[in-house]
Amino acid sequence: MDLETETIPRLELEAVIGFNGHVSSGLRVHPDNEHMIYPLGCTIVLKRIKDGKQEFLHGHTNNVTCISVSKSGLYIASGQVNFMGFKATIIIWDYATRTIYTELVLHKAKIEALAFSPNDQYLVSLGGQDDGSIVVWNIETKQAICGSPASAQSAGHSLILQYSNTNDNIFVSAGSGTLRVWELDLPNRKIRPTECQTGKLKRTVKCLEISEDDQFIFCGTMSGDIMKVNLETKLLNDCGPAKSKYSMGVNVIKILKSGDLLVGCGSGTVTLCSGTNFKTLKKVDLEKAVTSIATLGDGKEFFVGTEAAQMYRFSYENFKVELISTSHNDAVKDVAILFGTSELFATCSDEDIRVWYTGKPKELLRITIPNVTCNSVDFMFNGQSIISAWNDGKIRLFGPESGKLMLIIHNAHTMGATAIAGTRDCKRIVSGGGEGQVCVWELKPHSYRLLEAMKKHKAAVTCLKIKSDDTECVSASSDGTCIIWDIVRFVVRQMMIANTLFRTVCYHPEEFQVITSGTDRKVAYWDVFEGKSALRELEASQSGAINGMHISQDGKYFVTGGDDKLVKVWDYMLGGLGPIPTVIRQEVVYTRTGYRSVAVKQDPWQFNEAPQTGEEGRTGVVRERVKDRQAHDPALRAIDEEV
Numbered sequence: 001m002d003l004e005t006e007t008i009p010r011l012e013l014e015a016v017i018g019f020n021g022h023v024s025s026g027l028r029v030h031p032d033n034e035h036m037i038y039p040l041g042c043t044i045v046l047k048r049i050k051d052g053k054q055e056f057l058h059g060h061t062n063n064v065t066c067i068s069v070s071k072s073g074l075y076i077a078s079g080q081v082n083f084m085g086f087k088a089t090i091i092i093w094d095y096a097t098r099t100i101y102t103e104l105v106l107h108k109a110k111i112e113a114l115a116f117s118p119n120d121q122y123l124v125s126l127g128g129q130d131d132g133s134i135v136v137w138n139i140e141t142k143q144a145i146c147g148s149p150a151s152a153q154s155a156g157h158s159l160i161l162q163y164s165n166t167n168d169n170i171f172v173s174a175g176s177g178t179l180r181v182w183e184l185d186l187p188n189r190k191i192r193p194t195e196c197q198t199g200k201l202k203r204t205v206k207c208l209e210i211s212e213d214d215q216f217i218f219c220g221t222m223s224g225d226i227m228k229v230n231l232e233t234k235l236l237n238d239c240g241p242a243k244s245k246y247s248m249g250v251n252v253i254k255i256l257k258s259g260d261l262l263v264g265c266g267s268g269t270v271t272l273c274s275g276t277n278f279k280t281l282k283k284v285d286l287e288k289a290v291t292s293i294a295t296l297g298d299g300k301e302f303f304v305g306t307e308a309a310q311m312y313r314f315s316y317e318n319f320k321v322e323l324i325s326t327s328h329n330d331a332v333k334d335v336a337i338l339f340g341t342s343e344l345f346a347t348c349s350d351e352d353i354r355v356w357y358t359g360k361p362k363e364l365l366r367i368t369i370p371n372v373t374c375n376s377v378d379f380m381f382n383g384q385s386i387i388s389a390w391n392d393g394k395i396r397l398f399g400p401e402s403g404k405l406m407l408i409i410h411n412a413h414t415m416g417a418t419a420i421a422g423t424r425d426c427k428r429i430v431s432g433g434g435e436g437q438v439c440v441w442e443l444k445p446h447s448y449r450l451l452e453a454m455k456k457h458k459a460a461v462t463c464l465k466i467k468s469d470d471t472e473c474v475s476a477s478s479d480g481t482c483i484i485w486d487i488v489r490f491v492v493r494q495m496m497i498a499n500t501l502f503r504t505v506c507y508h509p510e511e512f513q514v515i516t517s518g519t520d521r522k523v524a525y526w527d528v529f530e531g532k533s534a535l536r537e538l539e540a541s542q543s544g545a546i547n548g549m550h551i552s553q554d555g556k557y558f559v560t561g562g563d564d565k566l567v568k569v570w571d572y573m574l575g576g577l578g579p580i581p582t583v584i585r586q587e588v589v590y591t592r593t594g595y596r597s598v599a600v601k602q603d604p605w606q607f608n609e610a611p612q613t614g615e616e617g618r619t620g621v622v623r624e625r626v627k628d629r630q631a632h633d634p635a636l637r638a639i640d641e642e643v
Contacts, residue, residue, distance in 0.1 A: 079111025
């Protein structure tokens, strides 16, 4: 970390809405049965089961790809992906202190899987396809003991690891055409593999589970069947089910105390089956592929995570399912806060729009349009509709409570609608498209009318903001221009040109200046009347574009977020006077390539509250706590009591 962060106060990350369902077996329950543990981008989240309170472990520099919890619960291990040619880091966390115990660096590019030995003596790690090695680490000395290629040259790459439940010297690896039992020879610092004999069966193993007495290995395969292998003899004992295979492969297996198996499939089915003959006893269908199953306590309850970024709670007795967490499962494109309150905000990602309540936080509404992508979303000033821009060139208006489609504007833009904003009188909408047009639409009770289509930009419009008197708007484009339009006479008032791809633009509340940012990593101040050149520029990032920006209502502060994965709050007036212009800075490294958009709203009872949206489909709320916030606004107190 650079030196400037040492002198800058850090924002408190209060809550994150999100779950990365693409990490295999990423959802874990800690042995204390009080916390769920799961990776989210570059961060490990510890979520208390009882009340949902979250804690965060920051330390990775790129997306977390695997996670493991020691049997005693003392340690958590997590591995990450890195760029080709660079080594990937493994971090062992001290659970009690929530701090880094040690960092282990040896594998290249990616950590595929991790497993602790039953007595917490060793950690075994599996490198990704570009590394292809297994390494055994001594946890006490924090050093590597030995390593070996994970699979034979004639076999494919390994995908999964599992340690024996009773022996610190035995573990199993499996993958594409390979299933090996490894024995650690500590005096000679060697690990020696033995191939398991599966006869004519050639399978790609996606998950492993070893019975509690270390008698059998259960292997879930991409073909939709389960292999049962004797751990001592290394011979295939059984394979099933014989007829109806599990659709789209077996992604995860969990052995219960009774000996039965919980099986999660690529089709989204969770099945309870017999551990002896694989006969299906119960099953439930969920949304998208099941990637994690974590049992709570003695197995009477268990949690399931899916690729749809949803978490479910199951009861073993009646197989009753409860949806406990939802979030976006793809990049969040935009975020908008309802005017007049900081309690409600909307986000868009892929094919859906969601409305969230920040108090819990929880999802209140979901609007889904299949097979199209929502690029931008906003609330009308009166809060009576949600306006949205979609990549099929249409503009859609929805009811904010019911989600009902109120109006659709067909063929608004030929190359997709990319930006949208509504006027304060709620009678007009301004939209921007991929072809560079800025269109002004008049809204009628059940129809619409195109007032003007203005064409000056040569590339996609990335951001739109409307002046408070509804007479002009400013548009930012990836062609390197920002244009201030007169939306009464439909002419250009001012054009600002810079050597950058503009991503975002904001009016100062007094509307005598606008600030812009983009791929040149700078925040530029422009005069709205004389915009030939920037009044001043701030070096807003040391690496990566600035993708999102918003300014507080009093104009004292603005917040930025970008590819450097940092949220920064700036002093508007003092921004360019010192070598370290930021007044508050928080390192938030749980996205793949940084933030797409950031919003901040200032209220009498609160300094800021900023939903931030990121590449991994999660929304964070950074909030400065102020006591008795409800005392300042009875309406907000009523909302809290209702929810």
